[in-house]
Amino acid sequence: MDDNSLYDTQIFARRTKPHRSLSxxxxxxxxxxxxxxxxxxxxxxxxxxxxxxxxxxxxxxxxxxxxxxxxxxxASAYEDVILTPLALHIEKVSPRGQRRQWRFNPQWVRLERQEDEDFGLIRLALVSRDRQIEIATWLAPDARAEFADGLSRALAEARRGPTYNQA
Structure with missing residues (x-):
């Protein structure tokens, strides 16, 4: 497995968008x-x-x-979270089409949760050194907790490193 395939292999990929109940x-x-x-x-x-x-x-x-x-x-705004074995990419696109991108090393990033006993998970942020980016802001607390659990498992998998098949 070469280095380029490590960049392409997605462990976790999720797009979050604001919810609109009216079509x-x-x-x-x-x-x-x-x-x-x-x-x-x-x-x-x-x-x-x-x-x-x-x-x-x-x-x-x-x-x-x-x-x-x-x-x-x-409602046209969205947020992409893509995790590969070597990088965690975050891209936020505003309703006006303005893009902001961040890239983290999965080895050094941690997921910070702020929970309320009545409301559940109310804030989720990625923290790496002096940078902190809030993610999954549009999700409801239950969906945000599910998102956080999936991302936590994926980060643990990325920290373990790539697996090589023995042929």
Whole structure:
């Protein structure tokens, strides 16, 4: 096994993303329902001559639309954690597409957990010398604990070193 194959062999690879329970199709349905309800509420006011209410209700629909649009934009962010026998790569991509990357030696990195007895695992960070990077921030506490357990096992495997098959 040569050194290049050690870089390519992934022991652990996981992408975390912000959770969104509403799909785009669901959002369009919700927007149509909200707009229809707004129109039904506005129509009697327009009929009796209080037409400025229509403008305020239109602003409500616009705020509703732009709030969900911003919410969907933040859902495009993600975080990749890739562990090979020789390196731990972390890449965080913001909703605007800005990338930040870190690389650690698996021999020197440790996983730091902050747990709360009521809420579970509330913070997970990688620590190596003077650097500390918080990871899996979008996951729920139970999913974050599962992620931490998998990464801990993978780090232990990477610390043991590569295994060579005896032929």
């Amino acid at each position: 785009r199709a669901g959002f369009l349905r919700l927007l149509m329902i909200f707009s229809a309800m707004s129109f039904c509420v506005t129509l009697p006011f327009v009929i009796i001559g209080a037409w400025p209410i229509a403008g305020f209700m239109g602003v409500d629909v616009a705020i509703f639309y732009f709030a969900f649009r911003a919410n969907f934009r933040t």
